Amino acid sequence: MVVETIGEAFALGWRLTVRCSNGRSEAPTSQSSRACNYRRELDMETLVWTRGKAFPLSRLESRLRCPRCGSRDVVVLFQPPRGAGAGERTAGFQ
Numbered sequence: 412m413v414v415e416t417i418g419e420a421f422a423l424g425w426r427l428t429v430r431c432s433n434g435r436s437e438a439p440t441s442q443s444s445r446a447c448n449y450r451r452e453l454d455m456e457t458l459v460w461t462r463g464k465a466f467p468l469s470r471l472e473s474r475l476r477c478p479r480c481g482s483r484d485v486v487v488l489f490q491p492p493r494g495a496g497a498g499e500r501t502a503g504f505q
């Protein structure tokens with residue numbers, strides 16, 4: 412089954428973590444002191460309430476902004492519940 416919307420992910424009990432990658436996409440070593448790396452688990456149900464269950468997972472990253480540094484350079488990590496999938500899956504992350 413391919414999960415494409417936040418409504419489907421919520422129904423399946425997926426957890427959502429967002430990590431700020433500000434300062435890491437360019438010159439990762441020299442800029443390391445400025446890197447934010449703020450990481451937080453988001454509430455899936457709140458997202459469904461605010462975005463609607465048909466909102467595509469692939470568009471989440473472009474709608475999120477780090478609350479600490481204000482960067483839009485964030486990475487969304489999806490974690491299916493234990494036993495329901497093959498470990499952690501990432502979306503939009505190379």
Ligand SMILES: [Zn+2]
Nearest residue numbers: 431447477480
């Ligand atoms: Zn940040």
